[in-house]
Amino acid sequence: MIRPYGTVIFIVFFAFSGCRQVADFRFIKVMGSDSEVNLVLSMAEKYMQRDSLASIGIIGGGSGMGIASLINQRAQLANSSRELTEKETNLLKEKNIEILRLVFALDAIAFVVHKDHPLDTITLSQVSALYQGNIRDWSEISRQQGPVRLYGRQSNSGTYLYLRDQIVKAEYDNSLLGLNGNAQILEAIRQDVSGIGYVSVGYLEGKSASEKQIKVLMVKNEENGNCYSPLSQEDLKAGLYPVQRPLLQFLALPASDLALDFVQFELSAEGQDMIRKNGYLPLDTLTHQQMLKALTKARQHEG
Amino acid sequence: MRDRVNRLMALIIQACALSSVLVLMGIFLMLLINGAMLFKEVSVFDFLTGMTWNPGAFDGPAYGALSLIWSTILVTIGAMLMAIPLGIAMAAFMSEVAPRFWRNLLKPLIELLAGIPSVVLGFIGIELIGPLLQKYLGLSTGFNALNGSILLCLMALPTIISLSEEAIRAVPFSFKEASYGLGAGKWETLIKVTLPACTSGLIASSMLGLGRALGETMTVLMVTGNALQFPHGFYDSVRTLTSTIAIELGEVASGTTHYFALFAVASLLFCLCLIINIAAEAIAAKFRYRQT
Amino acid sequence: MSQMKLEAKGLDLFFGAKHVLKKVSIRIPDKQVTALIGPSGCGKSTLLRCFNRMHDLNPMAKLKGDVLFEGQDIHLSKAAELRQKVGMVFQKPNPFPQSIFDNVAYGLRLSQKLTKSELEYKVKAALSQAHLIDELPDLKASAMELSGGQQQRLCIARAVAVSPSVLLMDEPCSALDPISTRKVEELVLQLKSDYCVVIVTHNMQQAKRVSDLTAFMYMGELIEFSETRQLFDKASHELTRNYLEGSFG
Numbered sequence: 153m154i155r156p157y158g159t160v161i162f163i164v165f166f167a168f169s170g171c172r173q174v175a176d177f178r179f180i181k182v183m184g185s186d187s188e189v190n191l192v193l194s195m196a197e198k199y200m201q202r203d204s205l206a207s208i209g210i211i212g213g214g215s216g217m218g219i220a221s222l223i224n225q226r227a228q229l230a231n232s233s234r235e236l237t238e239k240e241t242n243l244l245k246e247k248n249i250e251i252l253r254l255v256f257a258l259d260a261i262a263f264v265v266h267k268d269h270p271l272d273t274i275t276l277s278q279v280s281a282l283y284q285g286n287i288r289d290w291s292e293i294s295r296q297q298g299p300v301r302l303y304g305r306q307s308n309s310g311t312y313l314y315l316r317d318q319i320v321k322a323e324y325d326n327s328l329l330g331l332n333g334n335a336q337i338l339e340a341i342r343q344d345v346s347g348i349g350y351v352s353v354g355y356l357e358g359k360s361a362s363e364k365q366i367k368v369l370m371v372k373n374e375e376n377g378n379c380y381s382p383l384s385q386e387d388l389k390a391g392l393y394p395v396q397r398p399l400l401q402f403l404a405l406p407a408s409d410l411a412l413d414f415v416q417f418e419l420s421a422e423g424q425d426m427i428r429k430n431g432y433l434p435l436d437t438l439t440h441q442q443m444l445k446a447l448t449k450a451r452q453h454e455g
Numbered sequence: 456m457r458d459r460v461n462r463l464m465a466l467i468i469q470a471c472a473l474s475s476v477l478v479l480m481g482i483f484l485m486l487l488i489n490g491a492m493l494f495k496e497v498s499v500f501d502f503l504t505g506m507t508w509n510p511g512a513f514d515g516p517a518y519g520a521l522s523l524i525w526s527t528i529l530v531t532i533g534a535m536l537m538a539i540p541l542g543i544a545m546a547a548f549m550s551e552v553a554p555r556f557w558r559n560l561l562k563p564l565i566e567l568l569a570g571i572p573s574v575v576l577g578f579i580g581i582e583l584i585g586p587l588l589q590k591y592l593g594l595s596t597g598f599n600a601l602n603g604s605i606l607l608c609l610m611a612l613p614t615i616i617s618l619s620e621e622a623i624r625a626v627p628f629s630f631k632e633a634s635y636g637l638g639a640g641k642w643e644t645l646i647k648v649t650l651p652a653c654t655s656g657l658i659a660s661s662m663l664g665l666g667r668a669l670g671e672t673m674t675v676l677m678v679t680g681n682a683l684q685f686p687h688g689f690y691d692s693v694r695t696l697t698s699t700i701a702i703e704l705g706e707v708a709s710g711t712t713h714y715f716a717l718f719a720v721a722s723l724l725f726c727l728c729l730i731i732n733i734a735a736e737a738i739a740a741k742f743r744y745r746q747t
Numbered sequence: 748m749s750q751m752k753l754e755a756k757g758l759d760l761f762f763g764a765k766h767v768l769k770k771v772s773i774r775i776p777d778k779q780v781t782a783l784i785g786p787s788g789c790g791k792s793t794l795l796r797c798f799n800r801m802h803d804l805n806p807m808a809k810l811k812g813d814v815l816f817e818g819q820d821i822h823l824s825k826a827a828e829l830r831q832k833v834g835m836v837f838q839k840p841n842p843f844p845q846s847i848f849d850n851v852a853y854g855l856r857l858s859q860k861l862t863k864s865e866l867e868y869k870v871k872a873a874l875s876q877a878h879l880i881d882e883l884p885d886l887k888a889s890a891m892e893l894s895g896g897q898q899q900r901l902c903i904a905r906a907v908a909v910s911p912s913v914l915l916m917d918e919p920c921s922a923l924d925p926i927s928t929r930k931v932e933e934l935v936l937q938l939k940s941d942y943c944v945v946i947v948t949h950n951m952q953q954a955k956r957v958s959d960l961t962a963f964m965y966m967g968e969l970i971e972f973s974e975t976r977q978l979f980d981k982a983s984h985e986l987t988r989n990y991l992e993g994s995f996g
Contacts, residue, residue, distance in 0.1 A: 301595050306681060306702045307511050316513055323513040329598050329692050330681035330702065336581065343586055346595040629841035633902070635804060637854035637909065638831035647853065652844050 178410040179207045184218020184231030186310055188399055191257070191430045192231055192418075198426065199417050206410050222404055223247060228411045230402040233259075233310065250405040252450050254443055256418045258433035260353040260396035261311060261319075262382040263369040264338065266345040270295040273370040273379045276319060276394055282348060283315070285325025290346065303337045303349030306330040315350060319395060341366050353382045353396075354432050371395060389436035399432060405453055412451055419443055486725055489718035493518070496712050502719060506685050508699065510713040518716050520723060522685040526600070526693035527727070530675060533604025533689055534611060534668045539661045541608070542615030543650070546660075549616070550623045551645050569613035577677030580606045585678060594690055598680030601689040606674045611664035618663060622656025623649060655742035662735030669728055672697040696724045750818050752777040752913055752943040753798050753833075758812035760793060760802070767793050769967045770812075775960075777912070780935060780944045782958035782975065784951060786995060790967040791947045792838075795915050798945065799833040800826045816913070831858050833913040834906035839922050840898035842890035842905070847874075847883055850890045850901055854909035873908035877901065877934060896927025903934060907942075914938060916946040920953065932957050951991060955979055963987045 182192060189212040196208040211227075218230035223243050236244075236253075244251060263279060265271055271294040281287045282300060290296040302325060305312045316324060331337050337349040342365045356368060370379035373394050380387040380394065387393045401418075403411060417423050424434035435443065493502065497518045505519015545565075549558050584605055585597020592601075626649050634644040650657070680692030681702065700717055753775040760768035768790050775781045783791040793802075798816070802808035803826055814821045821829050831854070842850050851870040855861060861869065874880040877900045883893075890901055899919055906914060916935070920928040935957045938944055948954050954961050955975060962972040963982070971984045982988045989995060 299595070307509075313511075320513075323509070326507065326509070326683040326685075327692070328682055329596070330683075330694070331598070332677060339581065340596060340598065343589055344596050627841070629837060629839060630843055632801070632804070632837060633841045633843065633905075634853070635826075636799065636801070636830055636835040636837070637857065637905065638827045638829075639853075639857050640827050643857055648843055 178205060178408065179209070180229060180408060180411045180414065181209045181211065181221075181227045182218075182229040182231060182401075183211045183213060183221045183227040184401075185215040185233045185399075186212045188231040188233060188310075191399070191427065191432065192401075194430065195418055195423055195426055196414065198422070199414055203413075206413075208410070208414060219402065222251065222402055223249065225249070225404070228404050228408060229415075232400045232402060233314065233397060235400070236402070252403040252405055252407070252446060254401045254403060254415060254446070255398040255435065255439055256401055256415070256423075256443070257399040257427040257435065258388065258396060259311075259399055260382045260388055260393055260433060261315060261350050262353050262356055262395075263348060263350050263371065264341050264356075264366045265348050265369060266341055266343075267365045267367050268345055269367055271369060272367070273372055275372045275375060275377075277374070279371075279395075280320045280322070283320045283324055283328070284322045285327065296345070298346050301344060301347040302328045303331060303340050303344075303347050304328045305334075305337070306332070311350065311352060314397065315395075318397075338366060352432065353388075354428065354430065356383065385436070388433060389438065403450065405450060407450055407453075412447065415447060419447070483725060486718055486722040489715055490722035491719075493712065493715040493719040497716070502716075507683065508694075509683055510703065510716060516713065518712075520696075520720060522683070523694060523696050523699050523720065524723065524727075526679075526686055527669065527695040527697070527724075529600050529686055529689070530603045530607060530679065530693055530695055531665065531668050533600060534607035535661070535665055537604065537608040538611040538615055538664055538668070542612050542661070542664065543619050543657055545612070545616045546619035546623055547645055547650065550620045551649060552641060565613050565616050568609065569617075573610065573671060573673040574677070576606050576609060577674040580674060580678035592690070596680070596692075598678060598692050599690050600679060600686055600693040603675045603679040603693065603695075604689065606678060607668040607671055610671055610674065611668045614667050615660050615664040618660030619657050622653040622660060625656065626652045655739040658742065659735060659739045662731060662739075665731055665735075666728060669731065670697065670724070672701050676701055696720050696727075700724075751775055751815075752817065753945070754813075754815040754818075755794070755797065756813040756815070758794075758797060758810070758814060760790075760797065760811075761809040762805070763807045767967050768797070771964075771967075771969045773962060773969055773972055775943060775945060777943045778939060778941075779959040780939045780946060780957050781960045781962065782954035783945065783947045783962050783964060784949070784954050784990075785964035785970075786990065787949065789964040791962075791964045792917050793967075794964065794969075795917055795945060795947050796835075798913070798915055799830045799835055801835070831909050832911050833915060834909065834911035836899070836902050836906050836914065836916045836919045838918040840895055840902055842893070842898050842901050844889065844891055846887045847890050847893070847901060848886040851905050851908050854905060858909055869908060873904040874901075876907055876938075877904035878930065879904055894927070896923050896930060899923060899927065899931060900934065903931070903938075907938070911942065913943045913945065916944065918947050918949060921949065928953075951979075963990065965990070 182196070189210060193210045196210050200206055200208060215232040215234050218227065218232055219236065219240050221227040222230040223240070263274055278287065278293055283302060287293060288300055290298055290300055304324065307330065329340070331340060334351040334355040337351050338355060341347050341349045368381065368383055370381045371394050372379045380392045382388065382393050382395070388396060401415065403415060419435070419440065427434050502518055502520055504521050505517060506521055507517040507519045508523055510516045510518060545561075549561055553561070580602050581597070584602050588594055588597045588599070588602055630648050630652055631644050634648040639647070675695050676698040679694065679698065681694040681698055682692035683694060684691065686693045700720055703713070704717055751774040755771050755773050758768055758771040759766070771794060783795060785791050796802055797810065797814050798821070800821060802810060816829065816833060843853065848870055851873050852866055855866060855869055870886070871880060874883070879897065879900050882897060890898065893901060899922070903919070920931050923931065932953065935944060935946065946958065958975045960972065961975040961978045963970045963978065963984070963986070965986050971978060971982060971987045978987065979991060982991060
């Protein structure tokens, strides 16, 4: 008599637990930018440690790919290091997909030279000319004599492509040294008076530039414009520093709880701290508040 | 029963031997077939003689591997110019000249050198050798072919030293005895009798060291600067065949021209290694013949 | 007695703890062939090697007593200089893996500054002394391609090329066929007019054929040393008689 009871209890238990799992097990897919993929992945891992029933799949493939899968409804969240193109906006409209544009971090690129280099400011056109190899001697733009040595990243770096496509707007000179990372560029510049390099601002945080024995150049948009420093939080927050880009995510609406919670986590103090640790800039207060507001609205959209 | 076991064992051993050959052939075929796909779009001539390699270029891809080939050769030659004389001298010192104390001290140290991971050597190259080159050669940067050569020399040294030492030890004592008997000293015997007597062994050890240097990726990638320019000397930055594969394979979509181009580069590297091995065999055989 | 070419006085030699030569005293005259005979392991080769300090190469070897060359203690001059005057031919032919010419020229190049033609002259002279010159048309050929007998005679030529005054021969024929042996023996007989020759042999007939004096050694001791004919005909020591009769050895 006991045995059948036990079996029944087991079945009931399994049935319930099964139901619970189906109800609570949540999954979202995030696709897009290769330059964001590592950052988002590390945040997703942290999030999933907290919420064992959540599963967040992160796939790279480039910003375009991420947005395309949003359009095709194969992903709920797209990472993008650029804004939507007109074509993409139209496609979303056609398919009647509403999206939320989220800025969750900032990336600014600083140009660095040796601490003894006479140059203090640089214009974007000079940056472009230097990196294209049109300026080969420092005497053309500064009091320093001697050839220019260009330090950069290898072609698998997102920054390499961003700078080339957005700032240099031409192929790099083939004497560009392809180093392994931001830290290596800083190390090289520290020892080379003739060098110029670019690094993510995140790598300059913590220690002061003089401690690192490098000089961070102020950047001007054009010859007579104002100069802005990537080290000035005000300039960055105001969006005045010309070589900065927001790290974007596009969220398809209505969004699932998990997607909303994950974005919330990205915007939380812990998430922003991880962004800093990954070498990017956390959001300024204003943008941060805007984003939180937008997120609340998105939750209501769902409700 | 025993006979059957024997036959089974023979079969298993044969299968093992055969499988390693098959794996090798398989790898080579895979490289070759994938690499050959490149030549649908890029001519072999352009691939081998083009000075520019930049598959992801702003204004259209370029698949000229000549600068990569030359970079590889430059770095390897530099490494060998240092490693072969140094390695043979060290081997000779250890086996013929050094007192037992030094031999016992040096041998484990050299084995330790062989055990240093290539990334660590790369780090040493960046932090130590690069700045030293900058300081003493008056260069603006330490990221150049010479730095790579020095590190590859360090990597090839253990191979060259231990194999050369074996070759030197294998020289019959009677040769040395004859030399001493004629009034020769330690050094004269070493240089005029012992080393010439084991030339084939020394060549073989050098070639194995060369093979090690040619295929090494990580260290070279870290210290040579990887610029795409055509290098004109040891003070220029270079980008070797191996570095190119390592840098680009991560970002390439399979089935694209770029993907096939990387396989073509790999096939090139494979062929280069093959040529060196065959040459080594031929040279060693020639010297062996002269001695017997 | 006139001054001897080589002399050992109360010579003891140890290899580690092993006592291999016991109080050996021997006086070897110039321009004669002296044979050292005795059973295997009696120390005859070891004694021979004392005369040109070959034991220096063995860190285990320890020597006590005096060895004199032309009345001088051999340990007072440099080993290399001594070995140029006291040449050696080894048991196994050991030409260098080089050309015939280079083999003979080796010692000359070490010790003397010669012009090319002088060198060539001396090499050819040494080769003709060893009766090799007619057999070897091509001096650039590898010495390793010669027959065993030719190789051994090449080694003799190599040794005499530097014009030593003593030639030590350590069982020079043990690896050779009878015809080559005969040739080497003839060579030895000719060489004695110019050199002091000391030859170790396990072949008593050879000792009889080539030597003027013979020393019999047993267990590291010099048992008997006299003119060859006297030793073979009427040895004074019983051990010697037994050995010569073939009772042991």
